[in-house]
Amino acid sequence: MGQPAARLKLTEPNYIPVAAEEIPAVELAPGATLRAVSGSEGARVSSLTGVMLAMVELASGSSATLPAPAGRSVFFYTVRGAARIGPDEVPEHHLAQVGDGEGVEVSSDSGCLILYGHADPIGEPVVAHGPFVMNTREEILKALQDYQNGVFGDPAALG
Missing domain, CATH: 2.60.120.10 (Jelly Rolls)
Structure with a gap:
């Protein structure tokens, strides 16, 4: 894999x-x-x-x-x-x-x-919501929050 x-x-x-x-x-x-x-x-x-x-x-x-x-x-x-x-x-x-x-x-x-x-099979959890795909629900919520705060897409601003 x-x-x-x-x-x-x-x-x-x-x-x-x-x-x-x-x-x-x-x-x-x-x-x-x-x-x-x-x-x-x-x-x-x-x-x-x-x-x-x-x-x-x-x-x-x-x-x-x-x-x-x-x-x-x-x-x-x-x-x-x-x-x-x-x-x-x-x-x-x-x-x-x-x-x-x-x-x-x-x-x-x-x-x-x-x-x-x-x-290859992904072999790890996949959680999707709208355009976001992450590994956990918490990561999805963080991505949504970052998007709403205008920092999504800026690797330096993401934590």
Whole structure:
């Protein structure tokens, strides 16, 4: 498992502009293309936590095995069209979490676009409230207080 994410809570935000044409395409199978954005060899974005994120496009009637190393949490979201994971359909605009394994068998009868990713399990408590994600309720309350006092986002002012 990777490093705990809690250590990165106050990391300086970073934006990396990447145009679609800058994302390399890899043909997984006939009619199946993967464009890795982060966490993969050749990806344009380096992930602080090792998250692999890609766009996968399947043509009508195509299928492929998506990479999913054992021990990682795997998900995909159908952006356009419907996909199948084995016998199960994932309709358009739905998120699917996939069990552990060495690959994900995916297919599409009419073609689809999938946001696909995998990452090490977080392995620590997660508490979310509005836009804030922390490890404890107390940290959430502190973040809300800091935001209301105008000091949120200033690492020197946060305690």
